[in-house]
Amino acid sequence: MKSTIKEVAKEAGVSISTVSRVINGRDRVSKSTLNKVRRAIDKLKFHPDHTARAMINKKTQTIGLLVPELSNEFWSLLSKIVQDECWSNGYTTLICSTDNRTDKEKAYLKMFIERRMDGIIYCASPDDPTDMQEQMEMLRNSGIPLVMLDKSMPGVSSVVGDHLHGSLTAVEHLIRLGNRRIAYIGGPAVSIEREFGYRKALMMHGLNVDEALIRLVQGQTFSDGYGALTVLLELGVMFDALFCGNDLLALGAIKALEQAGIRVPEEVAVVGYDDIFSASLFKPALTTVRQPITDIGKELVSLLFQSVEQLSENRSARKIVIPTELIVRESSGVERNEIVQP
Template sequence: MKMTIKEVAKEAGVSISTVSRVLNGRDRVSRHTINRVRAVIEKLQFQPDFVARTMIMKKTSTIGLIVPQLSNEYWALMSEVIQDALWMRGYTTLICSTDNEPDKDEAYLKMCLERRMDGVIYCSSPYCGPEARDGLDAIKEAGVPLVSLDPNIAGVSCVVGDHLQGTLTAVEHLIRAGYARIAYIGGPAVSIEREFGYRKALMMHGYRVDEGLIRLVKGQSFADGHEGLRALRSSGLAFDALFCGNDLLAFGAIKAMEEAGIRVPEDVAVVGYDDIFSARLFKPALTTVRQPIPDIGEELVQLLLASLETEPERRTVRKIVLPTELIVRESSGAALRQGAEARR
């Protein structure tokens, strides 16, 4: 038979309200009473009614986290960082992976509202569609604290990596190594600032932006990178370097080149973005732009908690931009080029 809070109170010799205060961590209960009530709870194996407790407290201690794709190592690690940071602060996390599908985006946002999540961290597609915007608007109108990673959502605090500068640094690295025909694989599933940075770097160094060397793919997966590289090759345009919007795209592109007998970096240099753990294990080890994932996750949690502690009408919108770092490894061929220059 399931124990009730009334039976716990009777066994402990206290009022029901005292048991409730102990369960909810409220003040005005002596240490002696707390220990007695907890001992009875353990003895009777009492389990609080979550739904009733939520209705009374108007709090679930649960945060909704919406990400595009948990099969992507970047998002898996980001989810783990955020979940751990919230756990340390007394919150559980409901992680929802949309697989970049608009209907899932909409459904998960609606679910966060229906299940009375205390807050939402939105990390889905950087430029979300109308379905997601409707769901985000509903969350904002309900006064539920909301923060985002990368998506540009009006009236919502966000954390972003400095993608423009990160890409400028990556493409300039290729230019300084002597590459002149630099292609790009990206698309709407990665920040558009990475494409802007690619274009800007070329123009700043006097290179013409060849639209034929730009391939925009739907997603951000290995398969998308593979498809993008095959499309680049089918254009017949020559290129000696490739910048990809994330590491998985780079991995897929390198695999497609390997299948076509193109060597990396001897024939084509490659640079990715994110610096997921696999980047250092891949062959050749991937040159990439490192995002500070632990810092991003911590900043998102701090932004959300600050919003939780503030009345909706008094919340301010903040944008936190975190620096990136170029990590030079084998795939960009810098050492290869330097060695060739030294032998001349």
């Protein structure tokens, strides 16, 4: 039978309020009293009712983190950074992966609200603006502090990568190497600004944006990149370079090129995006646009806790832009005066 706080107080010879102060870490109690209460808790195997405490204190000490998928190194590492940052601030993290599915996203957000999360870090969102509006309305009505990654909404704090500049830099690198038929693999699962940067770079350099060179996929996995590149080859589309919306797409595409007997970078130069750990281990090592993932995770948590500590009517939205950096390795070839990085 489950022990009660009343039984703990009786065993320790103190009042119920003293036991409560020890459990909640509020107010100072003498060391001897603290030890008596802890011994009583251990002896009776007492476990506080966290749900009841949350209702009373209006805090669960839990943050909800929503990501598109955990099989991608970028999202798994970001989840760990966020979890560690929250832990150092006295909070646990409930991590949910949507697998890029809107139905899962809605269900998880509803669960975050029902479980009274103290804050939500929102890294996954539908491509459909109607679905996005529905999600935002649900979150606004809940009053739970919210921070978003790579999405900007009125009244909501966000951390965004400088993806337009990052992708533009990547494509310009390919152009400077003499490539003129540059393909792109991306889709709704990666920031639309990466496609915009691709298109902008081509237009800035007087190159035609050939829609036949653009393959948009629903996911962001190795197999998605492999499949998209296979389709390009089957269609007989000619290209001398490839820019991908993330590294897994790029690595999958390189595998498909190799299996088709096409050498990278001698025949097709390839650039990815994110700089996941595998990018430097792959052969050829992947040229990519690096996002400082540790900075991103820390900024997300910092912005969220600023909101958590404020009353809802006093919260002000902030936007943090994270710079990106081109990391040149083997898969793209090297411009004169460039240094190949590990």
